[in-house]
Amino acid sequence: MTADPANPEHPERAAVAALADDFLTRLREWIAIPSIGADPAHHGDVAGSAHWLADALRADGWPEVAVWDEGPALPAVHACWPSADPAAPTVLVYAHHDVQPVDPLEQWEHPPFEGVVVGEELFGRGASDDKGQVAMHLLAVQAHLRATGATAPAVTLKLFVEGEEESGSPHLGELLDRHADDLACDLVVFTDTPMYSRDAPTVNTGQRGVLGAEVFFTGGTSDVHSGRAGGGVPNPATAIARLVAALHDADGRVLLPGFYADVVEPTPLERADYAALPFDEAEWLSANAGGARAGTGEAGWSTLERVWVRPTAEVNGIQGGYTGPGLKTIVPASASVKLSFRLVPDQQPAKVMAALREFVAANTPEGVEAEVVVRGDGVPAYAADVTHPATLAVHEAMSASFDQPVRYSRTGGSGPAGVLHDRLGVPVVYFGATLPDDRIHAPNERVVLPVLLRGAEAAARLWRLLPERLS
Amino acid sequence: MTADPANPEHPERAAVAALADDFLTRLREWIAIPSIGADPAHHGDVAGSAHWLADALRADGWPEVAVWDEGPALPAVHACWPSADPAAPTVLVYAHHDVQPVDPLEQWEHPPFEGVVVGEELFGRGASDDKGQVAMHLLAVQAHLRATGATAPAVTLKLFVEGEEESGSPHLGELLDRHADDLACDLVVFTDTPMYSRDAPTVNTGQRGVLGAEVFFTGGTSDVHSGRAGGGVPNPATAIARLVAALHDADGRVLLPGFYADVVEPTPLERADYAALPFDEAEWLSANAGGARAGTGEAGWSTLERVWVRPTAEVNGIQGGYTGPGLKTIVPASASVKLSFRLVPDQQPAKVMAALREFVAANTPEGVEAEVVVRGDGVPAYAADVTHPATLAVHEAMSASFDQPVRYSRTGGSGPAGVLHDRLGVPVVYFGATLPDDRIHAPNERVVLPVLLRGAEAAARLWRLLPERLS
Structure with missing residues (x-):
């Protein structure tokens, strides 16, 4: 200056x-x-x-x-x-x-x-x-x-x-x-x-926009001793883990039906600009990512693109069964996961929510009851x-x-x-x-x-x- | 009488x-x-x-x-x-x-x-x-x-x-x-x-025997705002869910390396006896499984066999990120899962524990640090x-x-x-x-x-x- x-x-x-x-x-x-x-x-x-x-x-x-x-x-x-x-x-x-x-x-x-x-x-x-x-x-x-x-x-x-x-x-x-x-x-x-x-x-x-929801999986009405019934009944905590695992493919792409249908990619000019910005991954991780050890994410996009112009499905919290000290050999009665999706133009929160409901229904195993609770209308x-x-x-x-x-x-x-x-x-x-x-x-x-x-x-x-x- | x-x-x-x-x-x-x-x-x-x-x-x-x-x-x-x-x-x-x-x-x-x-x-x-x-x-x-x-x-x-x-x-x-x-x-x-x-x-x-362990996955040192870094850094809660999902194949078999190598199956006489026992699934679920809605488990085995003579991998508890009321749009710094394995003859707890460590190492994604904490020596x-x-x-x-x-x-x-x-x-x-x-x-x-x-x-x-x- x-x-x-x-x-x-x-x-x-x-x-x-x-x-x-x-x-x-x-x-x-x-x-x-x-x-x-x-x-x-x-x-x-x-x-x-x-x-x-x-x-x-x-x-x-x-x-x-x-x-x-x-x-x-x-x-x-x-x-x-x-x-x-x-x-x-x-x-x-x-x-x-x-x-x-x-x-x-x-x-x-x-x-x-x-x-x-x-x-x-x-x-x-x-x-x-x-x-x-x-x-x-x-x-x-x-x-x-x-x-x-x-x-x-x-x-x-x-x-x-x-x-x-x-x-x-x-x-x-x-x-x-x-x-x-x-x-x-x-x-x-x-x-x-x-x-x-x-x-x-x-x-x-x-x-980016954002949309939050919580998914609840319920098996029975109470936790079960895993010696008594373990192996013979559905485990809602395992089921919710599988639901989460099914959210992404091996390339880090989100597998909700139609998730990318409305995504507008940045222009070549914008991508060129992003690539020209000074970027030091270690510094960025330290400053922006709570000391995370490595940048990872959707294949084919840079870190800046992943956090700026690509939509995500993140687990914000997951919970099920016994979480106190030591072990308790139970099959949990229920488990839940808090999810949020960062959205990009022109994804519509309401449409993504409908896709989430469809995805949950398709990934709810026999013997488990699912409930999807939407948190607000989302932000486009x-x-x-x-x-x-x-x-x-x-x-x-x-x-x-x-x-x-x-x-x-x-x-x-x-x-x-x-x-x-x-x-x-x-x-x-x-x-x-x-x-x-x-x-x-x-x-x-x-x-x-x-x-x-x-x-x-x-x-x-x-x-x-x-x-x-x-x- | x-x-x-x-x-x-x-x-x-x-x-x-x-x-x-x-x-x-x-x-x-x-x-x-x-x-x-x-x-x-x-x-x-x-x-x-x-x-x-x-x-x-x-x-x-x-x-x-x-x-x-x-x-x-x-x-x-x-x-x-x-x-x-x-x-x-x-x-x-x-x-x-x-x-x-x-x-x-x-x-x-x-x-x-x-x-x-x-x-x-x-x-x-x-x-x-x-x-x-x-x-x-x-x-x-x-x-x-x-x-x-x-x-x-x-x-x-x-x-x-x-x-x-x-x-x-x-x-x-x-x-x-x-x-x-x-x-x-x-x-x-x-x-x-x-x-x-x-x-x-x-x-x-x-x-059955039993063996318990807890797996901890850590990404960074603190939770990260998902708008800031979400999509660009590993999510330990997603990673732990994928670890859990990888524990079983589609037939409900446990995928730890060598898990079934030492399993001794029951004799034909025993299986015939189990099959001859009066069994009402709904009644069994109500009495033994905390009101679970359906019996499920490893393909090819009856419910009684699944809980008596087949080994299992159960999630007893899972936890990560924000679990309070409402939403918090974070990428959690860490997540953990409490696992227990019901073992059958002649599985050895120490051998299964070694297989678990191998499995965790193979399923720990880049940027995540894993710790396996064994809970006791297990019961054969x-x-x-x-x-x-x-x-x-x-x-x-x-x-x-x-x-x-x-x-x-x-x-x-x-x-x-x-x-x-x-x-x-x-x-x-x-x-x-x-x-x-x-x-x-x-x-x-x-x-x-x-x-x-x-x-x-x-x-x-x-x-x-x-x-x-x-x-």
Whole structure:
């Protein structure tokens, strides 16, 4: 990052630099509000966080600002700043202001709600996920106006910052329906994903979906002494193990009927980008995989592809029979397995669930009774179209701001982008400037300030570029 | 049972009838001593039970009686009554006087330590397992002397009644070694197994062995978010399920290397006997298999054969990942399975354990670390030779006493018969007159008194027959 902030080719960079101190002061103030959505004791803080944001937006000059606190959803913030040009596109930025719990508290090196700055890093719960990125957008709009000299943004900007993302956005669909007019737009900019790394900035283009279910196998009504009946009756624990073993073939492909029928593979450009990213397996395993000893998975795909663009069937938990100390020679009466499937475009959760039921029925042995309990409706996968002008504009804005080659990446987790796309009926692009090693959801969450400022510069640039790119 | 007790063809029956009242009084007194070996608070009662038995034997005229209470084994009782004929064979009766715990106490219809008689049944802990059968032997010796008019038994009788059988006989080998001279014999009569049913009396000829182990699979050092790494790292819970699934082929045969190499199949006579026994699958499932819905198992064998004469590999417990309420989308760091193998002659526990280790090594996927923890040395299987004169004598004595066709049967559980055989170097035959539905180890244990009295008659007859049959 050698460019001169005052360089007239980088008006947004200069504007961001001028506003950076205020930005930091403001973000530290917001982090101090412990808006932990999972803890009812902190729901007052979630409301406080929403009102803090609304006040900050009003102070910045956003003409329309509202806190949606009509329940049952925790308070969300909505704002709108119309473009002076009535023909300009309307862009809705999605993000969230609720944060994860902080336990184990003793593992934090700095208090989680003080926003301690050490060198280039700002530590605190929400610094990266997602208050830092919301603050980045507030800064970006200010920088956009300062760089363009206008009094209104080049696009009509809407902001939708929900308060329940860390709880799985249980009322998001309801909010989207109830406030359909307020949220109507031409494009959603989804800001809750990281880049690949500081050295390899990327435009995220997708998240996997997820679907969870539990399968219960029951033999008799009580455990049986294995000397009495062992060998002559079905063993539900063995049966559930066979069901799990039947989930994959030798190449690691999932054997639910029709599982891959709707899978859309990434484009050759995306695969080339993934292959060009710096990747050290040992480092990745240590940072992402809890110290796993080796990467493995579906044949024919790289590790990054396996976790970004390929669907999975994972055992999250398995249980049956006696699990205390020592041995107990029983044939268990029952066993169960918790399964989750990471989905990719265009797999539909409901269709996969139907396939799971079919698979379980086909793999339930004689004498065993099966029950499949679905956990929620699942979250659909979403991927942005890398040929869409909005995606290209994000790529252009990021490339100009980071002074490095910017590639495409994805993330393996799940989020509500697909829900936003489905309910609002518009394309979604991802825009983020945080890092995978920000320790979100963990102790010592941090954000790297120079990276976040480059993100603000890119967003400011994006608002300037979009009217032309989308025309 | 229409025979006349005074019939001179049945001198043992007449003698048993004359002694039956005293027998019942005595057994009820013994049951009142709660000799629960598993509970240290009752170890005084285990000693009390041993001394009660020693006193009873002395009262009956046994010339050599001892309580072995030298630790660490709980007290055992030894007695010897030499035959007047120094050439007569020496027979050692093995049984035990410790009993199972009684919880859940509220499910008992009568107090477990009062020996309540209702019709033909005597209720109480130990009534069937194994005090009732020990008392049966005491009665049998008295009846034998009365029926033959002798003052000493026709065979040299030794009694060895241990106090730790319900705890897995942890010090049995030690006792057998330490008291090798006291226990030296030509034949062991093992009395701790039931007949097939009241309507189908049988001579038991075998018990399966058992071997337990736990297999631990570990991936990383901590659970991993399945969105972050799912699909790219090994899942130890999936891996352990595949290990379990690989344990059997489609015909239900166990796939450990060499598992069947040493298996001795039952004789055609035994298989014919098993097939001739009354068997109602639904009833058997309800009585023996905790209400399992269907009998299943190794192809080519009946249910009784599967649980009596075929070896098994059972999952006793399986555990991995998140097992609390709801879902948690993780790739577990580890998973484990508790396995036990029921063994048949001449499978050796140590050899099977080596095969398990080989099997686990061959089924541990890349990136997973396996640990096999053996639970004890295992218990070898044992089967009596159905062509041996002692077995034939038991069959003859039972047939004469039960006035019904007597067939051969086995039991699927495990016991120390193989240890007795190996350490003492003599044949073991089984002799028992209890029933599989006596609810041993469960609330409302009972023994059916007329059946037990027929057993005493058969034992008394056996002592008369053996010198000639073994000559």
